[in-house]
Ligand SMILES: [Zn+2]
């Protein structure tokens with residue numbers, strides 16, 4: 001994996017293989033709490049197209065969580081205004097409610113410790129129904145394709161994942177977010193230097209992150225996008241979702257993280273199964289005012 005073109009090509013093959021294996025088979029599910037539209041710089045899906053698919057497939061509720069970045073070097077910095085995003089989502093919610101589809105106004109904020117107070121102030125002034133905090137790979141990240149080989153060389157596994165997990169711990173401890181998105185997204189960028197199996201063999205590296213989630217009551221997201229990306233497993237894996245539950249974690253969320261119409265619902269049923277297998281009977285979500293439980297029902301169990 002030498003550049004992002006290679007990654008995109010390989011991930012396209014992973015996606016198609018997953019389609020053939022039924023990873024996007026239509027399954028009625030109660031909620032997809034993570035998706036992007038054209039209001040995110042890396043997405044090209046129209047909100048309306050998602051709504052059509054949701055009604056077709058019996059997905060009852062969507063949270064639209066376009067990116068908002070505060071680091072000027074990040075792609076979503078200044079990309080879409082709060083006003084435009086909110087208007088579009090609220091208008092779609094009104095149009096689709098009579099057809100039995102609930103649409104919530106969410107956001108996925110890129111967390112960086114350096115911007116924590118800026119984010120705090122902005123979220124206070126810009127209320128959303130649901131807020132995901134995620135750590136992404138910035139222009140100066142050691143995990144960028146141009147940096148990762150030299151960063152990994154000669155480092156131990158704990159040293160390799162520390163910069164990413166430290167930021168995720170910061171995101172959880174900030175108390176700013178309902179849910180932490182794709183908590184081990186770094187495993188996508190570490191391939192092929194570090195494999196998902198290497199991380200699976202060192203679950204103790206996850207425990208400080210899980211502890212931060214549990215102590216702050218922040219929900220853990222089971223993010224299905226890893227199933228169509230190089231790791232071919234959710235962020236985090238089923239084993240980590242189970243460990244979170246064993247350690248006392250009680251709040252889990254599920255999202256497809258779709259960025260394209262063709263990715264709608266991809267892997268979502270698998271992510272639900274991971275939550276159910278770990279012992280969860282409901283997802284934790286927020287619809288503006290307060291937290292709600294969304295029972296995991298039917299074919300997801
Ligand atoms: Zn993300």
Ligand SMILES: [Zn+2]
Pocket residue numbers: 034035036108257
């Ligand atoms: Zn996302």
